[in-house]
Structure formats: structure tokens, C-alpha cells
Amino acid sequence: MIRTGPLKIKLQLFCGDEIAMGPGKADLLETIAREGSISAAGRALGMSYRRTWLLVDAMNRCWRELLVETSPGGSHGGGAKLTPFGQSILARYRDLEKACGTAAEGETLDALAGDLLPQPKS
């Protein structure tokens, strides 16, 4: 999710009806890369193990190659890391977000921001 002043931009890539990549999945990939495990990443993001695993599974089913690979280690205990393919998808998704954020900046957004109130009238 890109935030530029009062503007939030959300990009989602679809595989059929399934979200193959979006703000939540991209954050999860970054957290898996940092934590080295799916369960630790889920904990860091405040998600259940089940939900975390479902997001990883959806990504791995939506793309030509696996984005996350796990190593065995017992129930919930194995390590996980991004594949080079997963790193590349994540980097390109972030590039798209940046391109949209940059494109949104400028006179039109400034004018809209100037017409917005700081808080809603009650």
C-alpha cells in the first residue's frame, strides 16, 4: 500500500479470481524473508498460522514458480525463505507501486488535497 499525503494506492494482481499479489501478500513475503519462517512471519504480522499459510499457498499456486520454499522441521517448525523467483516478483510489485505513487503526485493530487478537510465535519 502506497501512501502519498491523503492518498492510498492499492495494487492487486489477479490469477483468475484469486489475488496473486497485493499489499498484504507483499508485506508477508518481506516478513518471511526477514523472519526465516512462515509461523514467525505470521506472529510478527498478528495473523493466525492458518491464515498465513493460506496466503503463502495462494501465492505458490498463482505463479509459474514457487515464491516461498519451506524446509522440513516438524509441525510448524520448518524454516522458510523466498526463492529467487519470489524475490523478483516482490521487487517488481514494489516497482509498480512506486511508479503509481510517483504518477499520482502532482498538481491534481495537490488540488484534491487542498479541497479535503483535515477531519470530516460532524
Added chain:
Amino acid sequence: MIRTGPLKIKLQLFCGDEIAMGPGKADLLETIAREGSISAAGRALGMSYRRTWLLVDAMNRCWRELLVETSPGGSHGGGAKLTPFGQSILARYRDLEKACGTAAEGETLDALAGDLLPQPKS
């Protein structure tokens, strides 16, 4: 909501924690302009009158001026139209969406699209 191949882009403008403009509100403005009434617009979009009215009310409270003005006509019966200010906000929001959509097109998106499967693996 802008759709470019497998990519969906969603832009939201915030006033405090309230969404002042987004895909649903922009569609509602266009429908009110076409239908000439809030209740008819809600019906056309399959929304309850209450939800439709709450969206209009949120917009009118988030911006410097009213976006939608209503004329009296009894319970739910009055007409509604966009103010010139509302037309301008809507047009500028659509411009921002188009700028983002255009920025997202290109090699990076083509490469991502080429790595996506047409349907998730089961």
C-alpha cells in the same frame, strides 16, 4: 477501480480516518448524476437507501464544499445532483486513476503478467 490486464488499482483519498473518495463513492457520484436521485442511484447499484445515503453524507462531510445537493421532495423522493464542486472532484479523481493506470503499464507489468498463471494450480 482501474483494471489493466491482471492488475487492479484502487485509489482512496482520506479525510482523517474516513474515506472521502474511492472507487465505490466515485461510481455512486456518476450514478447520481445519471439517475438524478440518491435512492434511484442506490437501487441501480444494488445498495440499500441507508448505505447510499451514508456514502453521500460522508463525502459531503469530508470536503470543503458539498459534492451532492438534494432538492426537497418528501421521504426519499427528492432529486439529487452533483454540484460543480462535486463534478470537479470526481473528474480529478478519475484523472488520478488514469495516471496510475498509465504509469503501471509497461515492461514490469508485462513481465509480471507473463509469470502469472491463467488460473491457480489446485
